[in-house]
Structure formats: C-alpha cells, structure tokens
Amino acid sequence: MSDALAKDTPEAEAPLTLQEKIVKELREWGITLSIFIPIFLVFSGLFYELRVIPSESMVPNLQVGDRVAVNKYAYGYSRHSLPFSLGRYAPLPEGRIFASMPKRGDVAVFEHTHTPRVMIKRIIGLPGDTVSVRDGQPVAINGTPIDRTFVRRVRYRQHDSGAYVTAAEFTESYDGESWLTHDIDGETGSNISVDYVVPEKHFLFMGDNRDNSMDGRNPTGHCAPSAEGVIDEAGCPPRSGWADDQASVGFVPFKNLIGRADTVLFTFYRCSRAQAEPCMKKRLWRGL
Numbered sequence: 001m002s003d004a005l006a007k008d009t010p011e012a013e014a015p016l017t018l019q020e021k022i023v024k025e026l027r028e029w030g031i032t033l034s035i036f037i038p039i040f041l042v043f044s045g046l047f048y049e050l051r052v053i054p055s056e057s058m059v060p061n062l063q064v065g066d067r068v069a070v071n072k073y074a075y076g077y078s079r080h081s082l083p084f085s086l087g088r089y090a091p092l093p094e095g096r097i098f099a100s101m102p103k104r105g106d107v108a109v110f111e112h113t114h115t116p117r118v119m120i121k122r123i124i125g126l127p128g129d130t131v132s133v134r135d136g137q138p139v140a141i142n143g144t145p146i147d148r149t150f151v152r153r154v155r156y157r158q159h160d161s162g163a164y165v166t167a168a169e170f171t172e173s174y175d176g177e178s179w180l181t182h183d184i185d186g187e188t189g190s191n192i193s194v195d196y197v198v199p200e201k202h203f204l205f206m207g208d209n210r211d212n213s214m215d216g217r218n219p220t221g222h223c224a225p226s227a228e229g230v231i232d233e234a235g236c237p238p239r240s241g242w243a244d245d246q247a248s249v250g251f252v253p254f255k256n257l258i259g260r261a262d263t264v265l266f267t268f269y270r271c272s273r274a275q276a277e278p279c280m281k282k283r284l285w286r287g288l
Contacts, residue, residue: 047072049083050265051109051120056159057207057215058107058120060169060180060280061288062261064159065268068120068288070109074260075100080111081258096255102126102203104141105177107261107288110205110252114221114237114244120261121215121249122179125204131196133217139206147173151180156276158212164275167211180208187211192218194225197232202251214248221250263287 016024053066062068072081076099079092102108106123124139125131132140139146151169158165167182196216198204207213219225223236238247264286271279 049259051118051261053120057209057213058122059167059182059209059212060154061107061208062120062264063267063269063274063280066264067266068109068261069263069265070259071262072259073098074106074262075102075108075254075257078255078257080256094255099254102257102260103177104175105179108203108205109258109261110249111256111258113250113252113256114247117245118258119205119249121205121207121213123203124206125196125198125216127198127200127202129198129204131198131204133192133194133196135191135193139217141174144174148181149173152278153185154182154276154278154280156274156280159274167209182209182211184209184211193229194219195228195230196222196251197230199232199234199251201254202234203254203257205249205252216249216251218248220246221248223250261288 049070049072051068051070053062053064053068056064076096078096079094082092102123104123104126107120108123109118109120111117112119125141130142132143134140137145138148148170151171153166154169155164155166157163166185168185170181170183171178172181194217196204204216206215206217216222219231220239220242222231222239223233224239225231234251234253236250238244264284266284
C-alpha cells in the first residue's frame with residue numbers, strides 16, 4: 001500500500017529558471033493578445049475608435065490633445081472604416097454599405113482626398129448645395145448667409161507657433177443647427193471669391209477655426225473654376241505648384257468618411273498651458 005501511494009504522489013515541482021519564467025510569461029502574454037487584438041479590431045472597425053486631435057483647425061470645439069470617440073456606424077462602412085487606415089492596402093471594393101447620409105453641422109473624420117492623412121472637420125456643404133465663399137463675408141449656403149452671433153473674445157497661445165492671438169468667438173446657425181467658430185484678429189483671409197457647387201456623393205468641409213484651417217474653402221485641392229468662378233467638379237489632382245500633402249481637401253467623397261466624432265472622452269489640453277483667457281470649453285465627456 002505504501003509503495004502504491006508513493007507512486008501516485010506527484011513529486012515536488014522544481015523551481016523555474018529565469019529563462020523558463022520568461023518563456024512562460026511571453027506565452028501567457030501571447031495568448032492574451034491573440035484574444036484581445038481581434039476583439040479590439042472588430043470593436044474599433046465596427047463601433048467606435050479613439051482619435052487624437054493634432055492641430056488647432058477645430059478650435060474652439062476641439063483642442064490639441066483632445067481624445068475623441070468616433071462613431072464608426074453613423075454613416076455606414078467603407079474600406080476607409082478599417083482601423084489603423086488598413087483600408088488603404090486591403091483589396092476591398094469601393095463604395096459604402098449600410099450607408100446613412102451625414103447631416104450638415106456634423107463633425108466628421110475622413111481620409112484626405114489627395115493623401116492618406118486622416119482629417120477632422122465640420123460638414124458645411126451637402127450634395128447639391130451651393131456654398132459661396134467671399135473674403136470678409138459670412139459663408140452663404142444656397143444664397144442664404146450663415147447667421148453669426150458674437151459671443152466673446154478669447155486670447156490664447158497657439159500650439160504650433162507659440163504666438164499669442166486674439167479671436168472673436170461666434171455662434172453660427174443654419175437650418176436649425178448651430179456651432180461655435182473663431183475668427184482670429186488681424187487675419188485678412190486669402191481673397192477667395194468662389195461658388196462651390198457640391199457634387200453628388202461629396203461634401204464640403206470647413207474647420208471651426210476659420211483663419212487656421214486648410215479646408216474645402218481653399219481652391220488648391222479643387223478642380224479649376226469656370227469663367228464665372230464656379231467649382232462644381234471633383235476628382236481633379238491638386239492645382240499646379242501644389243504637392244498632394246500641401247493642397248486642401250477639395251470636395252470629399254462619401255466613401256472617404258470614416259465616422260462621426262461624437263464625444264471628447266478626455267484630454268491633455270490645459271487652459272494654463274495655452275494661457276487661454278478666458279478658458280475655453282470643458283474637455284471631459286463633452287458631446288460635439
């Protein structure tokens with residue numbers, strides 16, 4: 001009996017060597033990641049992904065350092081919906097499935113028309129709209145100027161240049177939608193005088209920081225205007241003398257839309273760092 005018990009009793013395990021501990025730890029991490037990564041890719045491809053704001057083109061509503069939740073199913077899915085911009089390389093068809101039309105005033109994330117860069121701007125022009133841009137005047141949509149109401153003046157230090165600027169803050173309203181914009185004091189614009197007729201399945205985007213945004217108002221990424229100063233075509237390369245990464249976005253195709261920016265989840269922006277007077281909008285769990 002004692003011999004049988006001795007045979008069935010497991011021997012005490014010998015302590016693992018450092019190499020064995022490392023191999024075991026790596027194996028456990030590998031198993032965890034093999035489960036987590038596919039779940040993360042599916043979630044960020046179909047539902048929400050996190051985007052970091054890198055520039056001040058959407059001030060005052062978005063600041064450098066904001067982490068924004070992007071709703072991936074708001075407009076349906078295209079090849080550009082894949083996380084990490086994998087759609088640029090995947091052999092997927094063009095077009096969009098489960099498509100839903102964006103609304104004017106949405107803050108949307110999209111892929112630049114001429115480069116692989118991901119951008120975030122506000123939708124101003126919908127398919128079929130005529131958007132009139134005149135230097136020094138409010139943007140007009142289908143002949144009606146966007147209503148602007150002065151809110152206050154804000155002084156802050158720009159993230160890129162470090163220069164101090166003072167901006168007039170406005171509430172813009174059109175067709176039941178409203179949003180805040182900034183016009184920087186002393187900026188004279190670029191003498192643009194163009195009527196943009198937005199083609200079918202395309203959109204015209206603008207930044208809320210109107211004097212610090214390379215967006216759809218700038219003609220460098222558009223087709224050449226007609227003799228009457230009208231641009232109504234899409235798909236042209238950037239204007240002569242402008243590299244792809246320097247030109248504006250032009251008209252953005254529907255298929256390039258990645259999703260709708262819904263909420264600022266958290267941020268590393270601080271009013272004290274930007275020396276903003278007065279402090280701009282709260283950044284934590286704030287809807288757009």
